[in-house]
Structures are given as structure tokens and as C-alpha cells.
Amino acid sequence: MEWLSKVLLTTLLLLSVHTMGAQDEPIVILNETDTIRPTKYIAPLTEKPKLALFQGFTLSADILGPIIYLFSDYGSTEAALRLNLKNTYFPIIEVGYGKCKSTDVETNISYSTSAPFFRAGIDFNILKNKYMDNRLYVGARFGLSSFKFDMSGPNMTDPIWGGSSPYSYHDAKSTSSWMEFVFGVQVKIWRNFHMGWSVRYKQELHIGQPSYAKPYYIPGYGTTTDTSCWGGTYNLIFDLNWGKRKVKSGE
Amino acid sequence: MKRLFGILSVLALVACSSNNCPLENIVTCNYHFYDREGVAIKYGDTFTVTTLLPGTKTVYIYRKLGYTTVTVDRPDTAYTNAGYTETIATARRDTVLINKASNRSYVQVPMSYYNKADTLVFAYSSISRRDTIIVQHDAYPHVELPECGTHFYHNLRSIRATDAAIDHVEIVNPLVNNEKKENVKIYFNGVVE
Numbered sequence: 297m298e299w300l301s302k303v304l305l306t307t308l309l310l311l312s313v314h315t316m317g318a319q320d321e322p323i324v325i326l327n328e329t330d331t332i333r334p335t336k337y338i339a340p341l342t343e344k345p346k347l348a349l350f351q352g353f354t355l356s357a358d359i360l361g362p363i364i365y366l367f368s369d370y371g372s373t374e375a376a377l378r379l380n381l382k383n384t385y386f387p388i389i390e391v392g393y394g395k396c397k398s399t400d401v402e403t404n405i406s407y408s409t410s411a412p413f414f415r416a417g418i419d420f421n422i423l424k425n426k427y428m429d430n431r432l433y434v435g436a437r438f439g440l441s442s443f444k445f446d447m448s449g450p451n452m453t454d455p456i457w458g459g460s461s462p463y464s465y466h467d468a469k470s471t472s473s474w475m476e477f478v479f480g481v482q483v484k485i486w487r488n489f490h491m492g493w494s495v496r497y498k499q500e501l502h503i504g505q506p507s508y509a510k511p512y513y514i515p516g517y518g519t520t521t522d523t524s525c526w527g528g529t530y531n532l533i534f535d536l537n538w539g540k541r542k543v544k545s546g547e
Numbered sequence: 548m549k550r551l552f553g554i555l556s557v558l559a560l561v562a563c564s565s566n567n568c569p570l571e572n573i574v575t576c577n578y579h580f581y582d583r584e585g586v587a588i589k590y591g592d593t594f595t596v597t598t599l600l601p602g603t604k605t606v607y608i609y610r611k612l613g614y615t616t617v618t619v620d621r622p623d624t625a626y627t628n629a630g631y632t633e634t635i636a637t638a639r640r641d642t643v644l645i646n647k648a649s650n651r652s653y654v655q656v657p658m659s660y661y662n663k664a665d666t667l668v669f670a671y672s673s674i675s676r677r678d679t680i681i682v683q684h685d686a687y688p689h690v691e692l693p694e695c696g697t698h699f700y701h702n703l704r705s706i707r708a709t710d711a712a713i714d715h716v717e718i719v720n721p722l723v724n725n726e727k728k729e730n731v732k733i734y735f736n737g738v739v740e
Contacts, residue, residue: 405693449697452688457659463688463697508689521567
């Protein structure tokens with residue numbers, strides 16, 4: 297009897313040990329070609345808090361345009377108000393004032409204008425990390441300027457039939473529009489103050505012109521020597537954090 | 548590095564001084580030639596195109612029975628010595644625009660800045676009669692770019708011609724500018740075989 301009880305107890309212990317082992321270790325079927333590799337450490341996922349839609353406004357001013365005007369016949373000054381949505385989308389309005397006063401040394405034709413211009417568009421932050429204060433962006437603008445210009449030149453003399461008259465027009469009206477494609481950089485300098493630059497490819501859409509002259513310079517666009525041109529800005533930028541919430545409430 | 552900077556500076560200067568004006572920066576009305584059926588031709592006869600100018604001039608007309616009447620701007624004793632009768636008269640001033648052209652498929656003719664109509668006289672070498680083309684147009688000054696200077700552009704309003712060698716004329720593009728497009732078709736008598 298004592299022998300029987302020992303056999304039963306030993307059998308139960310063996311069964312219980314086998315069952316416990318089956319619970320702790322996975323059953324792995326290894327082929328002969330498989331090699332055992334060390335398990336890679338995977339850090340536990342920590343979700344960044346989602347950015348709130350409204351991230352404040354940005355106010356910027358261009359300093360390149362006035363500098364260009366110091367060294368050439370034309371230039372502009374402009375400021376921009378940009379809305380920050382999720383640090384990703386930046387609808388923007390740009391308002392400026394362009395000026396040109398030039399006389400061609402060969403033909404002696406003078407052109408002058410000074411007028412405001414307006415642009416509206418959107419920038420897109422292409423940096424992967426949207427939490428950074430620095431930004432790399434691409435964007436597009438629609439530009440519009442309604443302005444008056446003066447153009448005058450030497451008398452026009454008919455070399456065959458004769459006759460002469462002055463070439464002089466004042467307050468000629470033009471409403472012109474264009475598109476801009478923007479690539480830019482913005483870097484945080486100190487607290488809410490950023491600096492940055494942008495390069496712009498500009499394409500004429502419509503040049504309003506009277507029969508006697510095509511406007512030589514369009515405020516906000518530049519000279520009309522071709523149907524497209526390049527431009528740029530160097531911006532001083534201030535983040536205005538009115539009502540800004542960094543993350544969504546409750547997270 | 549200095550050399551690179553120098554090269555870039557020169558390139559920048561060259562870029563700044565580029566001229567964006569068209570190579571042929573002259574405004575002309577372009578007359579292209581066709582036969583009566585509208586087939587483009589090269590007009591084989593030698594012809595001269597003159598235009599009438601404002602004002603009059605004194606001309607000397609020499610006539611002789613059985614000979615062609617000759618009109619010249621200056622007196623010529625050779626004709627009087629040959630038995631011609633000299634008559635002094637006044638005529639419209641004129642000037643030659645195209646002198647003795649031949650085998651041409653088109654002509655480019657300037658237009659007046661301040662006249663409402665231009666009169667072109669086509670004189671042919673093979674026929675004694677001449678053709679007169681009168682083209683009415685509105686002229687207006689235009690500056691495309693200050694560096695290109697001032698030009699007069701024109702809008703053709705109407706055109707008519709006599710019928711010595713010309714069958715009829717037609718305006719195909721009324722805007723006359725420096726783009727060198729065909730403006731007028733001149734259909735000559737006859738058909739190319």
C-alpha cells in the first residue's frame with residue numbers, strides 16, 4: 297500500500313511539473329536551418345500629444361526688398377501675417393508697397409510707379425518633426441496689384457513720311473496678377489523671434505496694359521522683361537501666441 | 548576661391564546686361580504674294596514700291612509722239628535735244644521703299660506714324676501700268692520694354708488696290724507690330740500651273 301501511494305504521488309508530481317513548464321515556455325518548432333537570434337529591444341511606445349489645430353499667428357517683415365531698392369531702380373517693402381495650423385499648414389496674407397523709378401540709358405525712356413500689392417496663399421511645413429521651432433516649407437501665392445504708372449521718352453519722329461510727337465503718358469492704369477511658388481527656411485533665433493529666407497518663382501497670369509505701353513515693373517512681382525522671374529525675401533519673424541494651445545485639451 | 552568669385556561676378560554682370568528685345572525690332576506691314584487661286588508664289592517680275600509723301604514737288608514731263616512719256620524730278624536737256632517737249636508740273640512727293648525687287652514671295656513695308664492712310668505704288672518692269680494700293684490704318688505708339696525703345700504699332704482698317712497686275716488684296720492680320728506675321732495677302736493675276 298505504501299508502495300502504491302509513492303508511485304501515485306511521483307506520477308502526479310511529474311505531471312504537474314510538465315504542465316507548469318508548458319505554461320512558461322513557448323513551443324517553438326525549430327527547423328534545422330533556423331538560427332536563434334537575440335531579441336531586439338523595443339522601447340515601449342510613447343505617443344506624443346497631438347498638436348492643437350490653432351498654433352497662433354506669425355508676423356513677419358521683409359528686409360531684402362528695401363536693401364535692393366538702395367542699390368537698384370526698384371524695390372519693395374512688405375509684411376506678412378501667417379496663421380499656424382498644427383505647425384504644418386500656414387495660410388498667409390502678404391501686403392507690401394513696391395516702387396520703381398528708372399530711365400534706360402540707351403533709349404532714354406523713363407518709367408515710374410509706386411503702389412501697394414497683395415498676396416494670399418499657403419505654406420506647408422515639410423519637416424517630419426512638426427514639434428520643432430525651425431521650419432522648412434514650400435508654398436504658393438496669388439499676387440495682385442492695381443497701380444498707375446508714368447512712362448515717357450524722346451519725341452517719336454517718322455523717318456519716311458515725317459512728323460513728330462512726344463511720347464509721354466501719365467497715370468496709365470494696370471491691374472496685374474501673378475502666381476508664386478515658394479521655398480523657404482525659418483530658424484528660431486531667440487524665444488518667439490525667428491529669421492528666415494524664401495526663394496520665389498513668379499509667373500505672370502495677367503498683365504493689364506494700355507495700348508501704348510506694357511508696365512515695366514509691377515509692384516510685388518518685379519520687372520516684366522520675361523513672363524516669369526525669380527524673387528526672394530529675407531524675413532524677420534515673430535510668433536504671436538495669442539490664444540495658442542500647444543496640445544489638444546485633455547491630453 | 549578668388550578666381551571662382553571673379554568668374555561668378557563676371558557672369559552676374561553679363562546676366563544683368565542681357566537684352567530682352569527681339570532681334571528684328573522693326574515694325575513693318577508684311578504683304579505676302581499669291582496667285583489668283585490663293586497659291587503662295589514668288590513673284591518673278593522685277594518691281595519697285597514707292598509711297599506718296601505729304602506735300603508736292605516740281606516734276607519735268609517729257610513727251611514725244613510715238614515714245615513713252617518720261618517724268619523726272621530734275622530737268623534733263625538730253626530729252627529736249629532728242630525732240631521731246633518739256634512740261635513743268637507739280638506732283639505728290641514720293642519715295643522708294645523697295646527698289647527693283649524680284650523673285651520675292653513677300654515684301655515688308657513700313658507704315659506712316661501720323662497719316663490715316665498710306666499709298667503704295669507698285670511699278671513692274673514687264674508691264675507699263677502700275678498698281679496702287681491704299682491702306683487705311685490707325686497708328687499708336689507702344690513701348691514693350693524701355694530698353695527696346697518706342698515703336699508705332701498699327702491696326703489695319705481697310706485696303707484696296709488697282710488691277711494692273713493685282714487681282715485683289717485681303718487683310719489677314721490687322722495688327723501690325725514687330726512679330727513679322729503676315730498682314731496682307733496680295734493675289735496677282737494668273738494661276739500657277
